Amino acid sequence: MSAFPPVPIVFKVNGTTRRLLTAPRRLLSDVLREDCGLTGVHVGCEHGVCGACTILLDGAPARACLIYAVQARDHEVTTVEAFSAGGELSVVQQALHEEHGLQCGFCTPGIVVTMEAWLNEHPDPTDAEIRDALSGNLCRCTGYHNIVAAVAKAAARRRGGDAT
Amino acid sequence: MTERGTIGAPLLRREDYRFVTGQGRYLDDIAVPNCLHAHFVRSPHAHARIVSIDIAAAQKCEGVVAIVGGRDLAQWTTALRMAPPIEGLRPVEFSTLPIDKIRFVGDPVLCIVATDRYLAEDAAELVTVEYEVLEAVAGLDQALAPGAPRVDDGLSDNLISHQWFSTGEPGRCFAEAGVVVEASFRQQRQTHAPIETRGCCAIWDQGRRHLTMHIGNQVPHPYRTQLARRLRLSESQVTVISPDVGGGFGQKIALYREELTVAALARELRRPVRWREDRNENLIAASHAREDVVRTRAAVDGEGRILALELEILEDFGAYCFYPANYLARVVAMILSGPYRLTNYAYDIKVVLTNKCGNGPMRAPMAITSWVMEGTIEAIARKLTLDPIAVRRINMLGPAELPYRMPTGLLLEDVTPSETLEKVLAVFDMPAFRARQETDRARGIYRGVGLCCVVESTTYGSAFYKAAGIPGSGHESGWVKIEPSGAVNASVGLMASGQGYETTLAQVVADPLGIEPDEVQIHIGNTDTAPYGMGSRGARGGTAGGSVLLIAAQALRDKVLTIAATLLGLNTSGELRLSNRRVERRLGGLWTDSGLSLADIAHTAYLDPLRLPPGMEPGLEAHRAYDPPPMTFSNATHLCEVRVDVATGKIGLERYLVVEDCGTVLNPLIVRGQQHGAVAMGISAALLEEVVYDNDGQNRSGSFADYLLATAVEIPPIEVISQHTPNRRTPTGSKGMSEGGVMGATGVLPSAVNDALAPFGVVVEAQPLSPMYIRALLRGSQ
Numbered sequence: 001m002s003a004f005p006p007v008p009i010v011f012k013v014n015g016t017t018r019r020l021l022t023a024p025r026r027l028l029s030d031v032l033r034e035d036c037g038l039t040g041v042h043v044g045c046e047h048g049v050c051g052a053c054t055i056l057l058d059g060a061p062a063r064a065c066l067i068y069a070v071q072a073r074d075h076e077v078t079t080v081e082a083f084s085a086g087g088e089l090s091v092v093q094q095a096l097h098e099e100h101g102l103q104c105g106f107c108t109p110g111i112v113v114t115m116e117a118w119l120n121e122h123p124d125p126t127d128a129e130i131r132d133a134l135s136g137n138l139c140r141c142t143g144y145h146n147i148v149a150a151v152a153k154a155a156a157r158r159r160g161g162d163a164t
Numbered sequence: 165m166t167e168r169g170t171i172g173a174p175l176l177r178r179e180d181y182r183f184v185t186g187q188g189r190y191l192d193d194i195a196v197p198n199c200l201h202a203h204f205v206r207s208p209h210a211h212a213r214i215v216s217i218d219i220a221a222a223q224k225c226e227g228v229v230a231i232v233g234g235r236d237l238a239q240w241t242t243a244l245r246m247a248p249p250i251e252g253l254r255p256v257e258f259s260t261l262p263i264d265k266i267r268f269v270g271d272p273v274l275c276i277v278a279t280d281r282y283l284a285e286d287a288a289e290l291v292t293v294e295y296e297v298l299e300a301v302a303g304l305d306q307a308l309a310p311g312a313p314r315v316d317d318g319l320s321d322n323l324i325s326h327q328w329f330s331t332g333e334p335g336r337c338f339a340e341a342g343v344v345v346e347a348s349f350r351q352q353r354q355t356h357a358p359i360e361t362r363g364c365c366a367i368w369d370q371g372r373r374h375l376t377m378h379i380g381n382q383v384p385h386p387y388r389t390q391l392a393r394r395l396r397l398s399e400s401q402v403t404v405i406s407p408d409v410g411g412g413f414g415q416k417i418a419l420y421r422e423e424l425t426v427a428a429l430a431r432e433l434r435r436p437v438r439w440r441e442d443r444n445e446n447l448i449a450a451s452h453a454r455e456d457v458v459r460t461r462a463a464v465d466g467e468g469r470i471l472a473l474e475l476e477i478l479e480d481f482g483a484y485c486f487y488p489a490n491y492l493a494r495v496v497a498m499i500l501s502g503p504y505r506l507t508n509y510a511y512d513i514k515v516v517l518t519n520k521c522g523n524g525p526m527r528a529p530m531a532i533t534s535w536v537m538e539g540t541i542e543a544i545a546r547k548l549t550l551d552p553i554a555v556r557r558i559n560m561l562g563p564a565e566l567p568y569r570m571p572t573g574l575l576l577e578d579v580t581p582s583e584t585l586e587k588v589l590a591v592f593d594m595p596a597f598r599a600r601q602e603t604d605r606a607r608g609i610y611r612g613v614g615l616c617c618v619v620e621s622t623t624y625g626s627a628f629y630k631a632a633g634i635p636g637s638g639h640e641s642g643w644v645k646i647e648p649s650g651a652v653n654a655s656v657g658l659m660a661s662g663q664g665y666e667t668t669l670a671q672v673v674a675d676p677l678g679i680e681p682d683e684v685q686i687h688i689g690n691t692d693t694a695p696y697g698m699g700s701r702g703a704r705g706g707t708a709g710g711s712v713l714l715i716a717a718q719a720l721r722d723k724v725l726t727i728a729a730t731l732l733g734l735n736t737s738g739e740l741r742l743s744n745r746r747v748e749r750r751l752g753g754l755w756t757d758s759g760l761s762l763a764d765i766a767h768t769a770y771l772d773p774l775r776l777p778p779g780m781e782p783g784l785e786a787h788r789a790y791d792p793p794p795m796t797f798s799n800a801t802h803l804c805e806v807r808v809d810v811a812t813g814k815i816g817l818e819r820y821l822v823v824e825d826c827g828t829v830l831n832p833l834i835v836r837g838q839q840h841g842a843v844a845m846g847i848s849a850a851l852l853e854e855v856v857y858d859n860d861g862q863n864r865s866g867s868f869a870d871y872l873l874a875t876a877v878e879i880p881p882i883e884v885i886s887q888h889t890p891n892r893r894t895p896t897g898s899k900g901m902s903e904g905g906v907m908g909a910t911g912v913l914p915s916a917v918n919d920a921l922a923p924f925g926v927v928v929e930a931q932p933l934s935p936m937y938i939r940a941l942l943r944g945s946q
Contacts, residue, residue: 025282039193040186042410044359045443049868052359080186093184097176100837103662105183106359106410112184127881135875138868140359140411141662142837143844144876 009073013038014082022069029053029064032079040080040109044138051137054110055079061114061136080109083116092116092154101150103141111137115151123159127152170674170681171714171896174833177667178682179660188408191363191380192440199365200229202426202439203284205274205291206449207266210300210519210861211313214264214273214293221290222276227283230433231291232425233274234263240428242394246485248635252327253490256316260394260424266295267315267483268519269863270449275425277437300519300861304457304480307516315483315517324481325490325515329497331571332508334463337472341463347543350930351532351910353455353480353520353855355447357873358661360410362450363440364423366430375402377427380409382416382659383699386636388691390419395427406689409661413845414525415451416661417701418486447871448863452855453526455480456493460540463508468544468555472508475500475536479515484522489515491634492529495621498572498632499530502537502619503581503799504559509571519861525701527845528906534618535911542915546927556585556617573631574621574795578891578899581617584801584823587885588615592803592821605923610810611818612920616802616911622826622900623707627794639791640708641695644673644716646724646784648770650745650763652677654716655687657697658709663838663902665705668830672710672896676721678742679762695787703900704792706830711895712790719786724765730777731768732758793893798901800824802843802908806916810924810942813935815851815917817880822908825887828897832886838902840882846909848874854932 006021013036020035027046032038032055044052046065053064056078083090089097092115102108111134118133119125125133130151134144182188219231237260247255261272273293278284299313306312307322315322338344364379375397381387384404392402409416422439430437441450456479463472479493490513497511541559545552560582561568567577594613601611625638642656654673658665670684677684687693698708725737728747734740739750740758747760766784768775773782805819822843829835852872856864865871890897914928917938921928926941 023282033192038186039190040188042190042360043192044361044410045868047443047867047869050359050443084185089181089184096184097180100177100833102180102183103664103837103841104359104409104411105179105188105662106190108183108188109186112186131876135877138359138873138875140357140413140845140873141841143840143842143882144879145840145844145882146837148876148881 007070009070011072011074012076014078014085024068024070026069027065028067028069028072031069032064032077038079038081042106042109044106049138050107051110051114052107054113054137056113056117059117061117080112083112090116091157092119092151095150095154095157096147099146099150099153101142101147107137107139111147115154119155119158123155125155170671171830172828173671173831175667175671175681175831177664177834178670179664179666190360190408190410191365191378194365194378194407196365196367196436196438199436199438200277200279200433201281201284202429202437203276203281203288204272204422205276205288205293206445207269207271207273209266209295209297210269210302211298212266212295213298214262214266215296216294217274218292219274222287225283225287225290227279228276228287229279230277230429231274232429234259234261237261237425237428238263240432241424242396244394246488248488250488250490250633253325253488254319256318256324256485258484260421265317268521269861270445270521272422272449275429277429277433302519302857302859302861304478304516307480307518315519322517323514324485324517326513327490327494328512330510332472334472334474334508334510337463337508338461341471342466343464343547345462345464345540345544345547347460347540348929349458349532349536349539351454351456352931353452354526354849354853355450355452355855355871356413356415356526357447357871358411358413358415361441361443361446362416362420363438364426365436365438366427367436368431368434370434373401375427375431377402377404379404379406379423380416381406382412382661382701384659384689384691384694385657385696386699387419391424391427394419394424395431404691406659409659412661413527414453414701418451418524443868444866448866449521451486451524452482452521453523454531456532458532458536460536462540462544464544466548468548468550468558470504470506470559473501473506475511477511477513479513480518480520481515482520482522483517486522487524488635492523492525494632495530496533498574499619499621500533500537501570502534503561503579503617504537505561505565506571520857527842528903530621531846531906531910534616534907535914538616538911538915542918553589553615560585576619576797578827578889579619579797579799580825580887580889581619581799584799584825584887585617587823588801588803588821591885597805610808610920612806612808612916612918614804614806614912614914614916614919616908616915618800618802618904618908620703620798620800620901620904620907621795622703622798623792623796624702624704625792625794631794637698638708639698639789640704640712641697641789642709642712642716643695643785643787644713644720646720646762646766648766650761650766652679652684653687654684654713655694656709656713657694658700658705659689660700663700663705664831664834665709668706668834669710669713671830672713673717676714676717679745703902707796707894707898707900708790708792710830710898711792712788714895715790716786716788719788720784723784724762727765727768727776728758728760731760731775796891796894796899798824798826798899798904800904800908802912804912804916806913806920808917808920808938813938813942815933815938817847820880821883822905823885823887824901824904825889826901827899828888828890830896830898835901836884839884839905842902842905843882843909844874844879846906847879847913850910850913850931850933851878852932
């Protein structure tokens with residue numbers, strides 16, 4: 001990578017300020033996984049379709065495989081690891097578990113991150129709205145049925161409503 | 165059958181915590197110090213001779229450690245010879261990497277090893293390979309044309325397998341039949357597309373002369389056998405470790421050439437080497453599946469009774485045989501008649517090589533079966549203007565006819581096809597639908613309802629492999645150990661890629677031992693720990709793997725109770741049982757605590773063996789193998805309501821209903837998830853997925869923008885009604901399941917679309933049912 005000398009970047013990852021040197025062409029997904037040890041960022045397609053690498057960039061869902069790490073400079077990145085920082089599952093994580101909304105688990109981190117953010121903006125979604133929001137995350141195992149049920153359950157719990 | 169009922173409980177999965185928190189450990193999550201990265205230079209052509217290779221510039225690139233090709237690999241590895249003694253199948257042999265000729269777009273030509281993946285890919289840009297482009301065999305018709313180019317220079321033509329069979333008197337039936345009905349079906353080429361692509365990490369220990377291969381794989385032991393053989397190592401010199409697997413669906417079974425190359429390089433370079441393919445490589449060069457043209461001819465009487473049936477399959481197997489080429493289509497032919505009565509039957513199966521990525525099994529290798537059979541039934545109904553439900557009923561096996569010997573010799577038993585059909589029809593209000601259909605047609609809205617009756621071949625026993633001419637065994641091995649503390653470990657040769665074995669198999673082991681499933685740890689995926697088993701493929705996990713662990717746990721329970729009887733001074737253990745980690749004794753009809761715990765027995769067995777019954781071996785371990793019946797079957801009826809937009813050709817799924825009978829289930833929650841997933845994979849394929857090659861053999865579907873997988877928007881809610889008729893021959897009554905949903909969806913969608921488009925007189929004969937295809941049919945009808 002001598003033609004592309006590493007450059008220093010500073011950004012915030014899951015609430016902690018990180019300073020590192022990286023070649024400008026390295027993907028954010030690679031830097032998060034390899035330099036920050038955040039292996040919950042899964043790389044499934046490297047062209048922005050499957051959604052497994054979804055992270056939050058300043059609170060909004062983004063594909064880590066479509067962003068160079070240098071573009072995250074001075075921004076705030078949140079990965080799936082942040083949602084269970086204290087060891088307790090987040091509402092979406094717990095609902096996915098209860099509704100059997102995952103099988104191989106490879107797409108799951110991207111779904112957790114996407115849905116945690118989306119539910120902030122859409123606290124009372126219909127199933128059709130959930131399916132639409134979920135359409136940016138490919139899952140080859142579950143047929144989505146139980147993921148939709150889990151997100152609906154998580155929404156209800158976040159509203160403090162019927163959580164069964 | 166069970167003492168405490170942990171089998172069949174809807175327990176939540178124990179493996180979920182690590183997955184939802186991002187702590188799953190997939191291949192790329194295993195950090196290996198000092199590891200090199202491999203990248204493959206692939207052919208841009210479908211069929212070409214390699215004239216020259218210039219790697220001089222690439223070798224000078226920063227970080228490049230080695231660049232190797234077919235000639236290097238031929239020194240270090242053994243070629244793959246696929247030559248099982250199967251009638252009609254021709255033997256083939258091919259080198260680890262191509263030496264003289266490439267056979268499809270994506271065929272690996274060189275492997276570049278560098279200190280990181282970016283640098284390896286940089287170097288690839290500087291490699292020059294000169295090709296002499298040959299005419300490509302880009303399709304089925306071309307493959308069999310006289311004078312066609314040969315995909316494999318070692319064969320005289322492209323017909324890799326030709327098998328035929330006849331039973332009864334089909335010839336006489338056709339000669340005498342009043343009516344002969346023909347139907348045809350084209351299933352498109354597909355690929356598995358697990359969200360985690362292929363990859364591996366090979367570590368060679370020069371001091372011990374031992375290879376450790378980390379790879380997400382469904383069948384660790386058969387994989388180890390292959391890997392050791394092709395590296396000319398003994399099986400004791402290779403350990404295969406499968407971490408969490410991000411989806412397999414049949415793609416992670418074979419030893420692929422890239423993986424063998426990486427393993428050989430780790431040994432030659434004496435450095436760990438890892439490889440992760442990108443999505444483009446996965447779509448064009450991992451493994452493909454299906455692509456069949458199928459025709460049926462049925463001789464029928466005036467009421468639609470099938471008197472004889474002929475089946476013709478023409479399958480495009482791609483360029484390389486990682487499996488015997490007869491294997492997948494043969495199963496379709498063997499189980500075709502499914503739930504229907506049939507005596508006079510003949511089939512003819514031709515499998516050809518083409519300049520495409522090699523084929524392999526994909527979830528439901530026999531996916532097309534139910535479409536072909538149900539489509540034939542519906543063609544009969546159309547020809548005779550009968551109700552297709554009536555034609556199903558008149559041909560369907562009734563409960564009194566079971567067990568039933570299918571014309572290919574398989575024994576169909578403990579299935580309930582008429583029950584699931586009638587149940588679907590009881591739940592779905594067909595008269596109301598027909599009224600709605602008619603009203604809406606007048607408004608230009610075209611609704612249709614489809615049916616598909618499925619008989620799913622699930623767990624293949626060794627006897628089936630033998631009878632079908634497929635190399636391999638259907639047995640599975642497992643062990644259960646109660647450790648000195650009373651902790652319970654168990655292992656089996658299966659490997660999970662989302663099936664939840666750590667939960668369901670713990671339920672199985674816990675049951676006879678009288679403990680909670682949480683107290684059983686399942687250890688899978690490491691060939692040094694797990695017993696040699698056949699791994700996860702087909703729908704065998706629950707029946708082959710669950711059964712062997714049940715048998716092993718029962719054997720251990722018997723030993724525990726025998727020890728307890730001795731410690732209690734009893735002559736027999738007949739009045740003892742295990743419950744809540746305690747030994748209980750029946751006194752006067754009541755179960756009471758004996759004063760002994762499971763841990764007490766374990767302590768005695770390991771650390772105080774002189775107190776054991778005379779002659780008993782110390783320790784508490786049971787290792788068993790189990791060979792399932794030749795074949796177990798599950799069955800189902802699928803119903804789907806669609807709405808077709810005749811202006812755009814778009815198909816919307818309004819309702820999807822399945823009644824499935826898969827016998828005793830180990831965990832209904834997990835079984836339901838498998839049913840959803842299978843149906844979704846079938847819907848995705850029927851509507852969207854297609855590997856597209858153009859006339860030059862160029863792959864046009866190398867990204868997820870081209871190879872379309874269904875999202876949550878295309879897949880409807882899936883209603884499942886479960887029935888549980890146990891299989892009489894398996895220890896738990898399980899039958900196996902998880903592929904039938906693909907079969908049902910593959911068949912039910914064409915059925916529904918044909919119903920919707922009946923006013924136009926069109927019949928779908930190909931998949932995917934894309935808007936372009938539907939519009940082309942409608943244009944043709946106008």
